[in-house]
Amino acid sequence: MSRQPPVQQPPPVQKLWLRYAKRGRGRFASHRDFARAFERALRRAGAPLAYSSGFTPHPRISWANSVPTGAESESEYVAIGLAAVVDPAELAAALNATLPPGFALLAARPAGANLMAELTHSAWEITFPVWENTLIAPAEESSNPEAADLAADPKTAAGTDRPAPDTAQADQPNLSPDPPLLDYRAAPSGLSPAWADRLTRAVAWFLAQPDVPVSRQTKRGRRQFDARGPVVSLTVEPSPDCPNRPGLRLVSRHTVPLVRPDDVVQALDGIDALDGIAPGLGADCLIRRTAQGRLVQGRVVDPLPGPPPA
Amino acid sequence: MTAIPPSLFQRLEPLLARVKKPAQYVGGEVNSELKDWDQVQVHWCLAFPDAYEVGQPNQGIAILYEVLNQRDWILAERTYAIWPDLAHLMRQQGLPQFSWEGHRPVAAFDLLAVSLSSELGYTNLLELIDLAGLPLRSRDRGDDHPLVLIGGHVATNPEPITDFIDAAVMGDGEEAVLLVSALVRDWLRSGRRGGRARLLGQLAATGQVYVPSLYDVSYAADGMIQAITPLALPRLTDDGDGPGGAGPDLAPARVRKFTLTDLDAWPYPARPLVPVAETVHERYSVEIFRGCTRGCRFCQAGMITRPVRERSTTAIAQMVDAGLAATGLDEVGLLSLSSADHSEIKPLAKVLADRYQGTKVSLSLPSTRVDAFNVDLAAELARNGRRGGLTFAPEGGTERMRRVINKNVDEADLMATVETAFAQGWRQVKLYFMCGLPTEQDEDVLAIADLAGRVIATGRRAAQSRDVGCTISIGGFVPKPHTPFQWAAQAPAEVVDRRQRALKAKVRADRAFGRAITVRYQDGQPGLVEGLLARGDRRVAQVIEAVWRDGGRFDGWSEFFDFERWSQACQRQLAPWGIDLDWYTTRQRDEAEILPWDHLDVGLDRDWLWQDWLDSQDQASVPDCRWQGCSDCGVCPQLGVHSEVGPFDRPLIPLLPLARPTPLAPLAPTAQARV
Numbered sequence: 001m002s003r004q005p006p007v008q009q010p011p012p013v014q015k016l017w018l019r020y021a022k023r024g025r026g027r028f029a030s031h032r033d034f035a036r037a038f039e040r041a042l043r044r045a046g047a048p049l050a051y052s053s054g055f056t057p058h059p060r061i062s063w064a065n066s067v068p069t070g071a072e073s074e075s076e077y078v079a080i081g082l083a084a085v086v087d088p089a090e091l092a093a094a095l096n097a098t099l100p101p102g103f104a105l106l107a108a109r110p111a112g113a114n115l116m117a118e119l120t121h122s123a124w125e126i127t128f129p130v131w132e133n134t135l136i137a138p139a140e141e142s143s144n145p146e147a148a149d150l151a152a153d154p155k156t157a158a159g160t161d162r163p164a165p166d167t168a169q170a171d172q173p174n175l176s177p178d179p180p181l182l183d184y185r186a187a188p189s190g191l192s193p194a195w196a197d198r199l200t201r202a203v204a205w206f207l208a209q210p211d212v213p214v215s216r217q218t219k220r221g222r223r224q225f226d227a228r229g230p231v232v233s234l235t236v237e238p239s240p241d242c243p244n245r246p247g248l249r250l251v252s253r254h255t256v257p258l259v260r261p262d263d264v265v266q267a268l269d270g271i272d273a274l275d276g277i278a279p280g281l282g283a284d285c286l287i288r289r290t291a292q293g294r295l296v297q298g299r300v301v302d303p304l305p306g307p308p309p310a
Numbered sequence: 311m312t313a314i315p316p317s318l319f320q321r322l323e324p325l326l327a328r329v330k331k332p333a334q335y336v337g338g339e340v341n342s343e344l345k346d347w348d349q350v351q352v353h354w355c356l357a358f359p360d361a362y363e364v365g366q367p368n369q370g371i372a373i374l375y376e377v378l379n380q381r382d383w384i385l386a387e388r389t390y391a392i393w394p395d396l397a398h399l400m401r402q403q404g405l406p407q408f409s410w411e412g413h414r415p416v417a418a419f420d421l422l423a424v425s426l427s428s429e430l431g432y433t434n435l436l437e438l439i440d441l442a443g444l445p446l447r448s449r450d451r452g453d454d455h456p457l458v459l460i461g462g463h464v465a466t467n468p469e470p471i472t473d474f475i476d477a478a479v480m481g482d483g484e485e486a487v488l489l490v491s492a493l494v495r496d497w498l499r500s501g502r503r504g505g506r507a508r509l510l511g512q513l514a515a516t517g518q519v520y521v522p523s524l525y526d527v528s529y530a531a532d533g534m535i536q537a538i539t540p541l542a543l544p545r546l547t548d549d550g551d552g553p554g555g556a557g558p559d560l561a562p563a564r565v566r567k568f569t570l571t572d573l574d575a576w577p578y579p580a581r582p583l584v585p586v587a588e589t590v591h592e593r594y595s596v597e598i599f600r601g602c603t604r605g606c607r608f609c610q611a612g613m614i615t616r617p618v619r620e621r622s623t624t625a626i627a628q629m630v631d632a633g634l635a636a637t638g639l640d641e642v643g644l645l646s647l648s649s650a651d652h653s654e655i656k657p658l659a660k661v662l663a664d665r666y667q668g669t670k671v672s673l674s675l676p677s678t679r680v681d682a683f684n685v686d687l688a689a690e691l692a693r694n695g696r697r698g699g700l701t702f703a704p705e706g707g708t709e710r711m712r713r714v715i716n717k718n719v720d721e722a723d724l725m726a727t728v729e730t731a732f733a734q735g736w737r738q739v740k741l742y743f744m745c746g747l748p749t750e751q752d753e754d755v756l757a758i759a760d761l762a763g764r765v766i767a768t769g770r771r772a773a774q775s776r777d778v779g780c781t782i783s784i785g786g787f788v789p790k791p792h793t794p795f796q797w798a799a800q801a802p803a804e805v806v807d808r809r810q811r812a813l814k815a816k817v818r819a820d821r822a823f824g825r826a827i828t829v830r831y832q833d834g835q836p837g838l839v840e841g842l843l844a845r846g847d848r849r850v851a852q853v854i855e856a857v858w859r860d861g862g863r864f865d866g867w868s869e870f871f872d873f874e875r876w877s878q879a880c881q882r883q884l885a886p887w888g889i890d891l892d893w894y895t896t897r898q899r900d901e902a903e904i905l906p907w908d909h910l911d912v913g914l915d916r917d918w919l920w921q922d923w924l925d926s927q928d929q930a931s932v933p934d935c936r937w938q939g940c941s942d943c944g945v946c947p948q949l950g951v952h953s954e955v956g957p958f959d960r961p962l963i964p965l966l967p968l969a970r971p972t973p974l975a976p977l978a979p980t981a982q983a984r985v
Contacts, residue, residue: 025319025336028326029586033333037586040340040638057670070327100586101338284327
């Protein structure tokens with residue numbers, strides 16, 4: 001007996017575009033991690049998946065421009081093919097009921113012509129961690145900083161992993177005592193004016209350049225490319241999570257290779273023309289994509305609208 | 311009521327951005343449970359001391375997680391070994407070992423229950439205890455520290471780690487964790503009356519929980535164990551405080567393993583966790599039976615899990631259906647120690663293959679049984695599409711070797727099996743063997759090359775194609791407690807390495823078949839350390855601690871294992887006793903020697919084991935009691951149980967194709983949009 005040729009699968013009956021968010025702990029899932037979790041969520045939700053033909057048929061799921069591991073996003077896109085027609089809103093609700101915490105389905109609609117063609121630009125927020133050199137003086141900070149919400153995740157808000165205030169630790173003779181606190185979400189009492197000033201000057205310098213070369217390790221080795229060209233706008237703004245935190249807003253055009261927010265941070269960090277002092281941004285910044293779509297009058301407009309503001 | 315422990319996640323989050331595979335640490339997997347701390351009375355932290363990708367799919371943890379969390383008075387969270395990159399940052403930042411569900415400090419739980427399936431996890435156990443902020447040695451722990459409990463196969467000889475644990479449980483965990491929970495609850499309710507000592511005494515008094523501190527081990531001048539002596543139990547029921555008022559009762563002379571009966575009454579895991587981070591096995595697994603009585607003399611799992619207890623086909627089919635719906639997984643594994651041996655495996659395979667025909671669910675039966683029936687089963691299960699590999703385990707290269715280990719397959723069986731496999735369309739088979747078995751000579755290992763050559767010749771004939779292949783996978787044999795080979799001398803690492811290399815050279819030199827055969831083997835040195843830890847006694851604790859203090863971690867991973875570190879620690883720590891690594895590994899024991907685990911009772915009669923050891927040297931076979939009568943291994947009368955084998959007096963599920971109601975009803979055809 002030899003192996004049978006594979007059965008030809010019928011084409012999908014319905015194609016949908018979905019927009020989803022990665023928040024809080026969900027940001028640590030790699031794209032491959034989320035792809036597996038999403039496929040299983042579709043099955044638990046009872047979605048009538050269409051499959052590709054071949055010896056090992058795969059569900060018809062195509063991904064667009066996923067954010068780097070470690071970044072949050074309010075604007076991720078995936079296109080799926082189904083073997084039966086369903087109500088997109090019902091599918092979104094069924095997925096939201098079964099996705100792991102940290103992921104949320106924001107919108108679903110019948111597919112248009114070409115999803116990638118709709119996604120030409122991204123808007124980003126970049127928040128810097130509370131590092132000693134960003135603060136007025138670490139000693140002035142409260143020893144018990146007010147805990148900020150992990151994220152605007154409804155599952156988080158329901159209390160499933162809301163962080164409790166940092167109370168005194170149990171005896172830990174084997175652990176080093178009293179280490180410096182490194183925290184993204186805690187609210188510092190104030191920002192060092194000198195540090196904020198350096199950040200502002202670095203941004204101004206960056207925008208004034210015709211090009212700023214950076215390099216990044218890719219699958220094909222270290223690649224050098226220009227981080228300035230694709231940047232449409234870059235501004236210093238307080239973090240939306242906490243007004244006392246420094247942050248950046250970035251709008252950039254999608255290019256190959258894609259210039260990511262961490263590339264722009266790297267470009268700023270590498271500036272040594274400013275009194276010989278780098279801003280010291282480090283690689284620990286928190287990145288969030290807030291919108292993805294076409295650029296309309298300087299703003300990025302998503303092809304699928306997000307949920308109404310809470 | 312103790313304070314609700316804080317979540318450490320906020321402090322952990324910035325560290326996760328800097329480490330490899332951060333998604334493994336965030337928890338929140340589908341089907342995981344985060345209960346309110348103050349709504350339950352007993353808090354368990356279930357630990358697997360290896361990386362998340364290895365530990366998360368563990369079936370034992372998955373079962374106990376559900377058994378415990380189903381009780382409204384118990385919560386169970388999980389923890390795993392933390393990879394060295396994050397462990398280093400956590401120590402810098404003063405963050406302790408945490409639970410995956412609530413990111414709560416492990417030290418806040420009432421119990422830290424560690425599932426140990428391999429001796430090479432011992433250094434990770436020490437790391438876990440230390441990173442949790444607990445005193446490394448059980449004697450230094452106070453009433454507020456969690457009880458450190460271990461289970462898993464190594465619990466049948468936990469002597470090398472008894473300094474670090476409070477108690478060990480052997481056998482099936484389902485009933486054990488509930489018994490322990492009840493005793494812990496009562497002790498907590500009493501305001502921890504009598505302290506930790508009384509709780510340990512109560513656990514020991516059950517006769518089924520091993521509390522090492524209630525036994526004294528003494529050694530003779532020649533290094534042998536002189537005696538294992540039960541000590542007085544602390545006062546268990548009076549109002550007196552502390553262990554001072556010891557009554558006449560001693561700890562039980564022998565501690566018995568737990569044996570679950572009626573597996574249908576324990577259909578777990580029903581809703582296993584679905585990881586987001588990638589793990590080594592991502593399938594829904596059902597144990598179709600527990601235990602094995604084939605009697606392979608090298609196999610500890612087969613000896614310590616007797617008797618055979620089957621799950622009925624009805625219960626299995628129901629678990630598969632519900633488990634797929636609860637997880638969204640599309641692979642099913644039908645697990646056991648020898649899955650083709652289930653009494654109703656043929657109707658079960660047919661029912662499942664029929665049921666999932668036309669869906670994308672793939673079914674697999676991890677069976678290494680050497681017979682054509684096994685191939686037919688694999689073909690039946692693969693009807694639906696994806697076809698897995700075929701693996702057979704002759705274990706020994708010659709008939710003589712196979713009789714020594716009681717693996718009763720002859721070469722004709724093997725050739726008939728591979729002939730069926732190649733005739734049914736497989737182009738590749740995998741064969742498992744062991745190296746370093748008792749009485750083994752170089753010829754026994756070199757004969758594997760000839761056997762593989764005949765497999766290829768048979769395969770080319772059956773497949774009518776030269777395009778067939780065979781992978782030989784060789785494992786170094788490590789003698790284990792509670793087996794007939796517990797008295798055997800382990801082969802020195804040099805001997806194992808020499809024979810494996812010679813085999814590989816012989817296969818390479820074979821012009822006719824060499825290129826169709828792949829040989830895979832591992833170095834002999836990790837096996838020697840495994841042997842030390844498997845048959846070690848309490849003196850080995852100092853070796854383990856020295857290795858861990860020197861940076862030893864993840865010894866099961868070849869990129870971390872460092873034989874030199876173990877070898878030096880052995881020299882330093884064992885010399886005062888006049889013994890060494892060889893004394894524990896390559897030395898043959900005699901019948902009278904007191905073995906470190908002689909007080910631990912898995913039901914096997916010691917005289918039967920000794921006779922089986924003698925039989926092995928006479929190449930005498932012992933039949934399987936499921937088919938050819940009892941050989942008096944002792945398990946059934948000793949444990950008050952018996953084999954539970956079908957056919958079951960229960961109907962099979964109806965042979966209907968799967969029609970699960972879906973929450974997403976397709977819209978009426980008129981509403982279809984053009985897409």
